[in-house]
Amino acid sequence: MTDPLSQIAHQKGIRYFLICFTDLFGVQRAKLVPSQAIDLLAANGAGFAGFAAWLDMTPADPDILAIPDPNSLFQLPWRPDVAWMPADLYSVDGKPIIQTPRLVLKSVLSQAEERGYRVRTGVECEYFLLSAEGHQLSDPRDRSSKPCYDQESLMRRFDVISEICDGMLNLGWGPYQNDHEDANGQFEMNWTYADALCTADRHAFFKYMVKSIAEKHGLRATFMPKPFPHLTGNGCHTHLSVWDNAGTTNLFYDPEGELGLSSLAYQFIGGVLHSAQALCAFTNPTINSYKRIHAPVTASGATWSPSTISYSGNNRTHTIRIPDAGRFELRLADGAANPYLLPAALIALGLDGIEQKRDPGPRYDNNSYTDPLPKGTVKSLPIHLLDALRSLETNTILANALNNGFVKSYLKLKYQEWRDYSKQISPWELEQTINC
Template sequence: MAIDTAAALSAAPSSTVTELTPNRPSLSDLVEATGTTFILALFVTLSGKPCAKLVPAQAVTQLESDGVGFAGYAAGMMGQDPKDPDLVAMPDVTSFTPIPFVQPGLALVHCDPHVEGRPWPFAPRVILRETLRRAADLGFEVKVGAEIEYFLVDKDDAGRLTTADSSDTKRQPCYDARDVTRMYDHLTEISTAMNALGWGNYANDHEDANGQFEQNFDYDDAMVTADRVITARYLLSVIAERRGMQATFMPKPFTDRTGSGMHLHLSLWTADGSAFPDDTDAKGLGLSHTAYGFIAGILEHACALQGIIAPTVNSYKRTGATTTSSGATWSPRFATYGGNDRTHYLRVPDSNRVELRGGDGSANPYLAATAAIAAGLDGVERALDPGTPGSGESPSDSLPMTLLHAMDSLASDSVLTAALDIVGSGVADYFMTRKREEFFAWHNTVSEWEIDHYLTAF
């Protein structure tokens, strides 16, 4: 899909570069104070690919003032053609993260891509920032927690995907102390890194499938959490590789096992605190009208939302699963909500938050937060009611069966497409076009399943 660069730039917000204040240290100050020798200036594409240049500390002043340039088309899904001007990644000083446990003297800073001096509206961080501004205009700050599930895998001599820990073979391995202990070095290295960064890692566990793990950290501002998801995926990948393993966030790498989700815990806050609790709630969950409106908005937009929080062909092998070797899929198939019940699309574990369980490990955290917040705020503004907790699971509540169905739902949802588009930038159409191409590229590929079922069937 051809993008009109001039039109996209005219739609972009005026600036997203961090404004320095007398009380906020510069990037140069932080580099000097932490003994940083190299900086990864990082941004992600719409597909979630982390892209970076390695900048020496001696060039930090140039990085801070001028950014660092990238060929946007070469980076991937960034709304550019080869003829377009450079993406210039401008660092957000507030995201500066020393990561000496990866390499001594290394730090990372998340960046907002600009084109010709203006924030590029196809940049996921830029998109989320606009949604958070809209929430602020309504009087809300958005807090988000993210659960990152992943597999540790390897390949055998025949090239088949295997569990990295060959002893991890139990039918129900979830929480097994022995399986966790065998991965002690990996899990504790990640936990120690998270806590050194001030993320508040509070649990590390073996999940439902053989080879599957989750490491939790505290919730925070939506942008902070999205940055941390990207940083965590990077850390998990490089640290696993050191031990001869591969960390994968692919939603469902094994047909017979539970898939990997990326559950989002969402809440709205005002100057008085969380806007979600209400002791007078007649529905019995202890929630306010604001919280129920937020829930109803997410449920109303759930089918379109899936196209953003479950954005790959493989995503629908997870949500479409009917059983796994452990006995449960732990992934929703219907847009329903309820209390502390993990079978629902939206779980309410307590009165301070709602847990969105439809997303998976392939989701771009900036876009996922953008879409979930936009859907929820639409419900708040329209004072929608989600109905009785636990109701639903009729065909009308069914989530999309494939990525193509999800794109069709997204195309008809003006609220979520508007959240992706910054004043008509064309991001939504570009995203949907690329995802439909992804679906048909898979659909046109002959699989082993087809060979097994049809080769001698006729």
């Protein structure tokens, strides 16, 4: 994009720009900039106090500068006089801030490019539509025990769903289907896969768009992993393939390979499975995340989330599914996953798998919910966030690939989150132990 942003603003009727960065906890931070000032701030950056966001900084640190990426400009479909641009963070002397999730992803993608690889991803973002207060489902008639694909419940939310889909159509994302998901009040929208950074920017904007349009309609949207104990949680299933740098040849595709995957693809999967417990610190980054992947049977009869570190064919009960030739699906991640750190960690582990020629082991096609593998056959996923953080702390592969300083900052903040959680006294604890 070569035209000045002020000129683009004039052509498209943009009055304001949101210069946005995503912090380590996935919170989007932004400044609203009038179009008359956008060229100066685009060149020099919008100033932020780093301590005010989750970036492991102090009040004594100098300001940080958010440099927006004009190649990822999203004009708000529901408010076209405003445009959103993701930004990268730099210090005032021009050095990159290593705690910037978007820069972490760009660094990993550069490592892939140096090896001759171009990574493409797609995400399936599940979310609930709640009442405005967020305490209950927005549709009291959505009560079926098997609500997945329910036509009537879907169409009762047509105004919200169609406005979001129309927005993606206008943005050129290629959305191709919308459905009611497995939980009451839960929905999913699918759009075309793209280069990993493009998908990550779209993922970040999608979450903002869904929440904003829901609020416009008097509702609240949440991507929380497990908001209701008896219902299926929100996943963020991620599809991935590796191409040559020109983007013309899918290096994961092999018509002679098992399930249409190449040896390169299986090595990538081997790398992911090898460090899956540490990966959970990014794919399942909250306390609540582990109530989704280790949940009891839900009202629908299945959680649709994995509990073992295993891969399968077209089988949704394992961590990795191979639904088609030339790609795989990671079913582990949930709605709280950071749009940039999720692909960064996943790709880093896959590159390690290729580098070390890791063997993913045998494929298991059992139903993990009704016919679990014998104990000790495969490893289990962490049972809570603390386990995942401890696995990340000892994992040198992610520390080297993502930057050791970044991983230390992430762990520092996440351990503090665990300590804050541990100080709380829940109603359950009071009820169970008050008479001790």
